[in-house]
Each structure stands twice: as C-alpha cells, then as structure tokens.
Amino acid sequence: MEASLYLHIPFCAGSCDYCDFYSVPVKTVDSRLDFYIDRLLADVRQALSGAVGAAAVTSVPTVYIGGGTPSMLGYRRLKRLLTELAMLTPNTPLEWTVEANPESADEAFFETCAATGVTRVSLGIQTFHEPSRMAVNRVGDSRLLRERLALARSIFPAAFSIDLIAGLPFQNEAVLQADIGQALAFEPAHVSLYSLTVNEHTPLWKKWKEWKRTRRFDCDVERIDRLWLAGRDELERNGYAQYEVSNFCRRGENGEASVKNMSAHNLRYWRMENWLGIGAAASGTIIDEGTGTGVRRTTAADVDSYLANPAFAVECLDRSAIIKETFLMGFRTMFGPDDALFRKRFHTDIEACIPKTIALWRNKGLFDRESLRLTRMGLLFLDAFLREAFSELDCGNGAS
Numbered sequence: 179m180e181a182s183l184y185l186h187i188p189f190c191a192g193s194c195d196y197c198d199f200y201s202v203p204v205k206t207v208d209s210r211l212d213f214y215i216d217r218l219l220a221d222v223r224q225a226l227s228g229a230v231g232a233a234a235v236t237s238v239p240t241v242y243i244g245g246g247t248p249s250m251l252g253y254r255r256l257k258r259l260l261t262e263l264a265m266l267t268p269n270t271p272l273e274w275t276v277e278a279n280p281e282s283a284d285e286a287f288f289e290t291c292a293a294t295g296v297t298r299v300s301l302g303i304q305t306f307h308e309p310s311r312m313a314v315n316r317v318g319d320s321r322l323l324r325e326r327l328a329l330a331r332s333i334f335p336a337a338f339s340i341d342l343i344a345g346l347p348f349q350n351e352a353v354l355q356a357d358i359g360q361a362l363a364f365e366p367a368h369v370s371l372y373s374l375t376v377n378e379h380t381p382l383w384k385k386w387k388e389w390k391r392t393r394r395f396d397c398d399v400e401r402i403d404r405l406w407l408a409g410r411d412e413l414e415r416n417g418y419a420q421y422e423v424s425n426f427c428r429r430g431e432n433g434e435a436s437v438k439n440m441s442a443h444n445l446r447y448w449r450m451e452n453w454l455g456i457g458a459a460a461s462g463t464i465i466d467e468g469t470g471t472g473v474r475r476t477t478a479a480d481v482d483s484y485l486a487n488p489a490f491a492v493e494c495l496d497r498s499a500i501i502k503e504t505f506l507m508g509f510r511t512m513f514g515p516d517d518a519l520f521r522k523r524f525h526t527d528i529e530a531c532i533p534k535t536i537a538l539w540r541n542k543g544l545f546d547r548e549s550l551r552l553t554r555m556g557l558l559f560l561d562a563f564l565r566e567a568f569s570e571l572d573c574g575n576g577a578s
Contacts, residue, residue, distance in 0.1 A: 194316050210481065256276075341372065366428075422511045448511050449516050475492050514552070
C-alpha cells in the first residue's frame with residue numbers, strides 16, 4: 179500500500195490569538211519533547227507495518243512534519259527524528275516538508291533539515307507589520323523575519339514556502355501589499371495566502387467582539403475578503419499562479435503553475451490519496467480502492483495521554499462520505515478532482531453524480547465548460563457550489 183506520512187508536533191513557543199489548532203506552549207528544555215519523539219517513532223513503526231488495521235505500507239511518496247511548531251524541537255531532537263524516520267520509511271520520499279516559525283528556525287535548524295533529507299521548508303511569516311503581529315499575540319519580532327528568510331533562501335533555494343494572512347487587525351491593502359513585496363524579495367517557490375478566520379473559543383474572538391463594539395477598526399468579513407482578493411492579485415502580478423483556494427506557486431516557463439513548485443503532500447490530501455497521521459491530534463485516512471470506502475484514525479488531542487497511553491478514534495467512511503470528501507477537497511484546486519481516480523474508485527463519473535449542479539454553474543459561467551473544475555471566479559463561491567452538489571448527491575444521484 180502507498181501512503182504519505184503526516185507527523186504532528188503540537189508544541190509552540192506561544193499561542194497566537196487566532197489559532198484554533200491543538201497546541202501546547204513549551205520551553206525547549208521540556209523533557210516531554212524527547213519522550214514525544216520516542217512515541218512518534220514507535221507509532222510510525224506500527225503504522226507502516228500495518229498494525230493500525232490497514233495493509234503494510236510499501237511506499238511513502240511524501241512526508242510532512244507540521245504543528246504546532248516543529249522547529250521548537252531544536253536541531254538535535256529534529257536531527258534524531260529525521261534520521262530515524264528516514265531509516266523507517268521503505269523508500270526515499272519525493273518530498274519531505276518541515277514547518278517552522280522564524281523565532282526557532284535558526285541556521286542550525288536549516289542546516290539540520292538540509293543534511294537529513296528534507297526537501298522543503300514552510301515558514302510561518304503571517305505578516306511583517308508589527309502592530310498586526312502584536313494585535314494577535316504573534317510570537318517573535320518582525321525584525322527577525324528577514325534574517326530567517328535570508329537563511330531559507332541560502333540553504334533551500336527555490337524550495338521553501340511562506341505563509342501569509344490577509345485580514346489581520348491594522349492591516350490595509352497597502353500593508354498587505356508591502357507584506358507580499360517583502361516576502362517575494364526572498365524568491366520563495368510557494369506562498370500560502372490565508373484569509374483570517376475568527377473562530378469562537380479563541381482569544382481573538384473576544385477581542386474581535388470588543389473591537390467591533392468600539393469600532394477600533396473595520397472588523398467586517400467583507401474587509402477580509404477584499405484584502406485577500408487584493409493579495410491574490412498582487413501575487414499573480416508578480417509571477418505566482420493560484421492552484422488551490424489559498425495556495426500559489428511560481429509559474430513555469432509556460433506561464434502556468436509549475437508542478438515542481440506545488441506542495442506534493444497537500445496535493446495528495448486534495449486528491450484524497452492515502453495518508454497516515456501520527457502524533458497527538460493527528461488524523462489519517464486510508465481508502466479501499468475496491469469499494470470506495472475508507473477508514474479514518476484520529477489521535478486524541480492530549481499530549482500527556484498520548485505519551486502515557488495513546489487513545490484513537492476510528493471512523494468508518496462509507497462510499498457517500500468519501501465521494502463528498504473527494505468533492506470537498508478536489509474542487510478546492512484549480513484543476514478539480516481527478517476524474518480517472520474517481521472512476522476507478524466509484525465506477526461512475528463525477529458529472530454523472532452531480533449533473534444538475536454542474537450544468538447550473540456552467541450556465542452561470544462559474545464552472546469550466548471543457549473540464550471538471552470551477553472557474554477562477556467560481557472558486558470564490560466554493561462553499562455555495564458544494565452545498566448544491568451535496569444536496570444533489572443526497573437526492574440519490576450516483577452516491578448510493
């Protein structure tokens with residue numbers, strides 16, 4: 179069986195006010211970091227051997243170490259994790275990504291990654307604008323960002339990614355354009371531009387309500403959408419092509435998004451290809467190609483219980499659920515779901531499942547007439563398209 183690996187490192191130097199992911203603030207001297215690596219490697223051995231209920235893994239095309247902040251491990255722990263992980267994988271993955279935040283991504287971090295087979299580093303910049311960073315409790319100093327980006331460019335030339343956020347407090351179009359300009363000066367191969375999401379139960383949610391009440395600045399969702407669109411246009415003017423809702427990569431010689439600059443690991447998610455999730459709060463999905471059904475295993479979001487006795491939730495996904503997730507993930511991209519893979523799994527065509535929805539959106543000019551994908555404008559209304567597609571699926575077209 180072929181399956182990618184995702185390893186979750188939930189530790190952070192501090193939690194940003196907008197963060198809705200499971201994370202644990204730690205210091206680098208925390209002994210749990212070493213125990214956590216022990217547990218991760220043990221779980222990888224089990225998962226690759228098929229001990230978690232699936233077939234043994236014979237090929238690992240991509241590895242992604244995310245968080246949290248993997249660079250918080252420090253270069254010695256990271257070297258151990260990467261070295262032993264490479265020994266466990268049955269082949270050399272084509273892409274190996276490690277996430278990092280600038281405050282812990284020093285020269286030793288980058289050199290360790292380069293020396294142990296990592297092919298891609300993803301840096302969480304978010305913004306260079308200090309008032310915006312302070313407003314959301316972003317750890318680190320904006321003055322450090324350029325230094326760490328210069329290291330990334332020197333050690334991983336044309337092989338690193340930058341994360342930015344549109345819609346942060348005190349951010350206007352000029353600030354966002356300046357953020358993009360400063361980021362692109364380091365020539366990243368890939369940029370993720372996310373819209374700020376203000377989720378309930380996050381510290382930012384309480385701040386946001388107070389800012390709206392006092393009208394400290396414009397907190398409307400429409401403002402966030404306008405900023406993101408301005409950011410998208412700025413990236414495209416500077417040689418980056420959108421290939422997924424929030425992801426852009428440098429164009430190739432043909433003017434299109436260059437496949438070598440895309441995130442191969444994330445493409446596997448969007449294609450709904452197998453992956454194993456290892457670590458506290460990690461989730462993985464294995465699909466049975468013969469039946470179009472799947473199994474998802476999610477580890478409890480609790481570091482201490484994970485170290486003591488990991489608890490897992492196992493969810494069986496029927497054919498209808500996998501079809502919906504295939505649409506949910508596949509239509510996020512500029513090229514749509516993989517139709518050949520869809521036919522292989524479900525013995526039917528995508529258009530046969532949702533003919534009315536596709537016809538309606540084509541008539542609106544929001545769905546491509548030559549291929550199974552939303553147009554550039556249609557992608558802005560992805561949620562509405564999916565609601566209509568799921569409603570048609572639930573009526574019995576091709577999903578039974």
